[in-house]
Amino acid sequence: MADLESASAIAASGLRVQAARMRIISENMANADSTSTTPGGDPYRRRSLAFKAELDKEMGGRGVEVYGVRGDQTPFRVKFDPANPGAGADGFVKLPNVDPLIELVDMREAQRAYEANLNMIESARTMKSRTLDLLRR
Amino acid sequence: MLNWRLTIIGQHGGMDIGEIPVFNALRDKMSFLAARQRVLSENVANASTPGFVPRDMNTKSFDSALAAQLDMAGTGVHMIRTSSGHMDLTTSKDLSGNYRSEVSPDSDVTMDGNAVVLEDQMLKVSRTRGDYETMVAIYQRAMSMLQTAVKVASR
Numbered sequence: 001m002a003d004l005e006s007a008s009a010i011a012a013s014g015l016r017v018q019a020a021r022m023r024i025i026s027e028n029m030a031n032a033d034s035t036s037t038t039p040g041g042d043p044y045r046r047r048s049l050a051f052k053a054e055l056d057k058e059m060g061g062r063g064v065e066v067y068g069v070r071g072d073q074t075p076f077r078v079k080f081d082p083a084n085p086g087a088g089a090d091g092f093v094k095l096p097n098v099d100p101l102i103e104l105v106d107m108r109e110a111q112r113a114y115e116a117n118l119n120m121i122e123s124a125r126t127m128k129s130r131t132l133d134l135l136r137r
Numbered sequence: 138m139l140n141w142r143l144t145i146i147g148q149h150g151g152m153d154i155g156e157i158p159v160f161n162a163l164r165d166k167m168s169f170l171a172a173r174q175r176v177l178s179e180n181v182a183n184a185s186t187p188g189f190v191p192r193d194m195n196t197k198s199f200d201s202a203l204a205a206q207l208d209m210a211g212t213g214v215h216m217i218r219t220s221s222g223h224m225d226l227t228t229s230k231d232l233s234g235n236y237r238s239e240v241s242p243d244s245d246v247t248m249d250g251n252a253v254v255l256e257d258q259m260l261k262v263s264r265t266r267g268d269y270e271t272m273v274a275i276y277q278r279a280m281s282m283l284q285t286a287v288k289v290a291s292r
Contacts, residue, residue: 003171007178014182021185051186053179061175064182113184116255120181123266124174130273131167134280 001131006060007124013056013063014117020066021049021110025103032098040088044096046072072097157283163276169199169236170269176238177262180253187249191258193241202236 024047031044052067074097082091173194180191243254 001171003168003175007171007175010175010178010182014178014184017182017185051183053183053186053189062179062183064186109185112255113181116181116184116259119259120178120262123262124178127171127174127266127269130270134273134276 001128002060004124004128008121009059010061010063011117011120011124013059013065014120015114017049017051017064017066018110018114018117022107022114024049024069025107025110028098029100029103032096032100032103034096035084035093036086039086041086041094043076043086043094044098046074046096046098048072159279160276163272163279167269167272167276169194170265170272172236172238173265174262174269177258177265180258181255181262183251184253184255184258185251187251189250190240190242190252192238193261194236195239196236199236 028046034044036043047069049069050067051064053062054065055061056063076094076097078092078094080091081087081093084093087093176192176194180189180193183189183191242252243257245254246252
């Protein structure tokens, strides 16, 4: 029984990190066109999560946790748009290094991993309830 | 760990249900399957962790421990094994602790070194769940047989 409890707790840690990943992805998507508010400044920088396996005594196994959020160091795109408040002296404005296609793929992956963790919890739950059914006889 | 202690008191003293070989074997197998489900859960939770290599139960160690237990000669009436692959449930011994997880990479490794393939893991999860439910069904069947015997005796 303790193993099944652990299985659920570990899968729940998976749900947590995938949800956090989804949040960061939606931040990136929402800010895909956010330019700087000061002339010549940097626009929104794409962010991504790093995960790491973490042994948790209370959880009873190696769960997963967010290791850190990093800014993407890919260069910004530039566009000639002198009317933009974020444009530099030369009239070029820096655009965020967010590629919606990459975000979409990442989103699908997060969704798939989330579903797998849900499936895991469901399995552990069924096994537990089948065991408890033995008491009803 | 699964550990049911139901005691039937008879003329000849107490009898622990966990000591009845069939129940004992079922309990061991169920503990093993529950532990396997925990290990698979770790793999699924870490499906996006860079460098993570999935683990699985070392079924060989469990099977050999089971085989070693079954090799011990039992006393009293027992079924004869007609094949070396059959289980002889005449002795009882706790097998928990005889299995452990070991590194078991899936069919594919991504660029960040993660070797978890969700499809492979899901297959293992559903197989483990199916095996577990089979064990529970057998347990119920064995229990109802025991009840039948108790009913006749108390009449």
